Amino acid sequence: MNHRNPHLDQLKAMMGNDPDALxxxxxxxxxxxxDDVATLRSALAARDWDGVCRKAHQMKxxxxxxxxxxxxxxxxxxxxxxxxDPPDIDTLQAISMAFLDEVxxxxxxxxxxxxxx
Amino acid sequence: xxSKDQLIDVFVVEDDPVYSKMVRYIMELNPDYRVHSFTSGRxxxxxxxxxxxxxxxxYSLPDLTGEEVLQKIKAHNSDTAVIILSGQQDISxxxxxxxxxxxxxxxxDNETRERLLNTLSHLRRNIRLMEEVQYLREELGQQYQLDxxxxxISKPMKRVYALMQKAVKTNITVSITGETGTGKEVVAKSxxxxxxxxxxxxxxxxxxxxxxxxxxxxxxxxxxxxxxxAAGRKAGQFELADQGTLFLDEIAEMDIxxxxxxxxxxxxxxxxxxxxxAPIKFDARIIVATHKNLAExxxxxxxxxxxxxxxxxxxxxxxxxxxxGNDILLLARHFLNEFLxxxxxxxxxxxxxxxxxxxxxxxxGNVRELKAVIELAAVMAVGDQIEAxxxxxxxxxxxxxxxxxxxxxxxxxxxxxxxxxxxxDNNVLLTAKKLDIGKSTIYRLxxxxxxxKHP
Numbered sequence: 259m260n261h262r263n264p265h266l267d268q269l270k271a272m273m274g275n276d277p278d279a280l281x282x283x284x285x286x287x288x289x290x291x292x293d294d295v296a297t298l299r300s301a302l303a304a305r306d307w308d309g310v311c312r313k314a315h316q317m318k319x320x321x322x323x324x325x326x327x328x329x330x331x332x333x334x335x336x337x338x339x340x341x342x343d344p345p346d347i348d349t350l351q352a353i354s355m356a357f358l359d360e361v362x363x364x365x366x367x368x369x370x371x372x373x374x375x
Numbered sequence: 376x377x378s379k380d381q382l383i384d385v386f387v388v389e390d391d392p393v394y395s396k397m398v399r400y401i402m403e404l405n406p407d408y409r410v411h412s413f414t415s416g417r418x419x420x421x422x423x424x425x426x427x428x429x430x431x432x433x434y435s436l437p438d439l440t441g442e443e444v445l446q447k448i449k450a451h452n453s454d455t456a457v458i459i460l461s462g463q464q465d466i467s468x469x470x471x472x473x474x475x476x477x478x479x480x481x482x483x484d485n486e487t488r489e490r491l492l493n494t495l496s497h498l499r500r501n502i503r504l505m506e507e508v509q510y511l512r513e514e515l516g517q518q519y520q521l522d523x524x525x526x527x528i529s530k531p532m533k534r535v536y537a538l539m540q541k542a543v544k545t546n547i548t549v550s551i552t553g554e555t556g557t558g559k560e561v562v563a564k565s566x567x568x569x570x571x572x573x574x575x576x577x578x579x580x581x582x583x584x585x586x587x588x589x590x591x592x593x594x595x596x597x598x599x600x601x602x603x604x605a606a607g608r609k610a611g612q613f614e615l616a617d618q619g620t621l622f623l624d625e626i627a628e629m630d631i632x633x634x635x636x637x638x639x640x641x642x643x644x645x646x647x648x649x650x651x652x653a654p655i656k657f658d659a660r661i662i663v664a665t666h667k668n669l670a671e672x673x674x675x676x677x678x679x680x681x682x683x684x685x686x687x688x689x690x691x692x693x694x695x696x697x698x699x700g701n702d703i704l705l706l707a708r709h710f711l712n713e714f715l716x717x718x719x720x721x722x723x724x725x726x727x728x729x730x731x732x733x734x735x736x737x738x739x740g741n742v743r744e745l746k747a748v749i750e751l752a753a754v755m756a757v758g759d760q761i762e763a764x765x766x767x768x769x770x771x772x773x774x775x776x777x778x779x780x781x782x783x784x785x786x787x788x789x790x791x792x793x794x795x796x797x798x799x800d801n802n803v804l805l806t807a808k809k810l811d812i813g814k815s816t817i818y819r820l821x822x823x824x825x826x827x828k829h830p
Contacts, residue, residue, distance in 0.1 A: 273400050282415040282678040286393050315435055319462050320393035 264368045265325040266375070272323065280375045287324060288369050295358050304352050307348070310354065311340035317361070324368055332357040382409040386418040386430040388444070389460070390437050393481065393674065398431050398460065401491055405499070416444040423451045428502055429495070434461035434468070442472065449476045454505065454617070456498050458491070464735065499793065512574060519568035526709050531694035535562070538577075538691045543569040550626075550686055551664040553693030556741030560624060562691065567620040572660055575619030580612050583625040591633055592649050595640070601650025613646045616659040627667040627678060638682045661686070696738040696745060697778035703733055705743060710749040711761070723756055728763035736768055744768075756782040792820055 266280060273279050294317055301309030318333035336357060339350045385408045389395035395412050411427070412658060413419045414441030414453070419430065430448060434441035441459055448455050456478040469480035479494045481487060525536065542549050543566055544621045551559045560579060567577045585593055592601070596611030613621060623629075627636065641647050641661065645654040647683075663686050672678035696703060715723060725733070729752070738744050748766060755765040792806065796817070799805045807814040 268485060269397075271485070272397055276400075282394060283393065283440055286396055290392050312435060312437065315462050316391045320391055322484065323393065323397065 263325070264285070264371060268325050268370055269323050277375045281372055283323070284368060284372050284375075287320065288365055289318075291361060291365055291368075295362055298354065298358060302351065307340045307345050307350070311337050314340070314354075314357075321361075324371075326364060327369060329357065329360055329364065332360070383407055383429070384423070384427040386409050386419055386425075386427045387412045388414075388416065388433075388436065389433040390435075391433070394460075395432070398491070401488060402429075402431065402495070404492075405495065410774075415439075416441075417677050419444060421445050423448065426452060427455055429498055430455060430457045430489075430756060432457055432459055433461050434472075438595075440817045442475070445472060445475055445477055456501070458494055460487070460491075462676060476799065503534070509574065515568065519565045524565055525558070526706050527699055527704045528705065529694070529699040532702060535691060535693060538689060539566055539569075542566045542689055542691070546570075546660050547559055547819065548660070548686055548688030549627075549662045549691060550669070550688055551662065551691045551693065552669070553664075553666065554695045554739075554741055555666050556696060556738075556743030557693035558742050559666075559693060562693065563620070563622045563624075563662045563664060566662060567622075567660070570620070572619050576616055577620050578612050578659075579622040579624060580615035581624040583628040587630040587633065590630070591636065594633075594637070595646045595648055596651075597649035598651045601648070605650065608648075611646060611648065613640065613656060613657045613659060617657050619659060621659040621661055623661065623663045625665055626663040627665040627669060631677065631679065632681045634682050638679060638685060641685050648704075661688075695792065696741045697736075701734075703738075703745065704730055706745055707733055707749050710746045711753055714750045714753050721759060723753060723759050723761055725761050726763065729761050729766055730764050731781050732763040789820060789824075 269280060269283055273283070276327040294313060298310060298313045298317075301307075301313060314333045314336040318330045318337070321327075321333060332353065335355050336350065339345055339353065385402050387395055387398045387402060389398060391643050392414075399410050399412055400694055402408050402465050408429075411422065411425065413422065416436045419432070432441055432444055432448075436444065436494060441461070445457050445459070448457055453476065459469075459472050459480045462482065464482045464484075472480055478498065479490075481490045481494065516819070525532070525539070530745045539562065541547075549566060550562070551562055553559055563579070564577055567573065580594065582590065592605075592609070592611070594611050594613060594634050596614055597605050599605060599608050643654070644658070645656045649653050669678055669683055669687075671684045673680050676777070696706075704725075707730075711723065711725070715721070718721070733745075733748075740747075748768060751767060752765040755767075756762065792810065792812075795806045795809055796803070799809070803814050803817050805815055
């Protein structure tokens, strides 16, 4: 699965081959993801579907920057599920938990990318 | 690259730190941009005093919607270009935001960089043009300084200055009346360029210069297909004057049916383009002018009374030049110097006789006519002195002019006799015959004239 195989092609296309900028983006990702995961978990626990939707929406954009298309699609699916009226809570919980596990697992791989810059 | 003071302030408003850094990086590729990053709508709004030229705005912010932030930015400064960045492609939202004044709507995807750079490139051209427009407006404003542009120290002109000073401090509608050539448009521009609206457009529309059937679309604009020949959408003059001043010259010439529409527009402060469905709000100071007496036009049924009162506002009546005494010489000197400088001619003075001649003419064409007379005299003069003979009055309204200046019967008689003496090469007998008067009358007049000149 490409979920766990991040790459910098997209980021390089966006920002060029500036090593400092790329390293900065990687470290920002590594620092940001745990916070976002925690926020999303809290929102799920509180059944705050607006909060879940907002966070999934925000994460999908930066996941794409690191070539994590599969995770981006998962975030999109969460967003869609939140907007359903009424939301299918079981499905939402299931896809969200899977998503969060995958995202957490991908952090070391992204961190490793700093050696390829 | 611009100096620190000339840098263009740009905001990146994005709550996602990763995306915020990326957009900032792209923005900073242009060394002329000074980029400020904010993570919420409120933080962005709190910094609008920095007057950013461009704002990249994430549509889904945690505190306010992109739409709310956009509206507040536009209310602060409608010239700020707002680029919406959104995580989802939503055509209806994009159309709505573009209608509300967003410059572009860009989806966060693989194409973001190219689209953003493309938009920034377009904006750079627009900003450069706006800077040029701003520069030219300031230059123009300099030309309309109240104390430099309106020349005259006569009592009627002092009253005009006093009223203009009141007009520039408020947004009151101003109605300017005065004969043709008294400088109504100059006064209107001076009010605009000395008011708080000076940095916004001054739009002038002459009612008598546009065929009545075209005037409505000119003023209010039209949508594509509104009438045969309406190939595209066109904004009207009311829209173009938004936040500035709309000068409606020769307002008395407006067709009575259009007057009703104008009244509605002024009451509602919104226009509807021809063929358009939604009203468009405008905020423009209105200045109207006419050479006619609007009250008389109302009495004659040619001008709506309700519109008359709506437009009257602060009335400023410009005196005809013949009632401005020595202002004639001040203006003559001003026009002469201006003409000599523009044409790189050496210094020239007005002789005593030339001044006398200028003072004794009635100027049916007012200041405009004086300017033309002086410029011609400057060309005709042989030496560095402009003589009375260099001054020629060629008014097409000579006969009216003759009576416009109220004087004594003796003075009228003197002028008539001298006119015919000049016409018949100072032949007294022929002049006396033509005027059916005794030649002694003419000799007596010549003697009196001689005594006046050489007492």
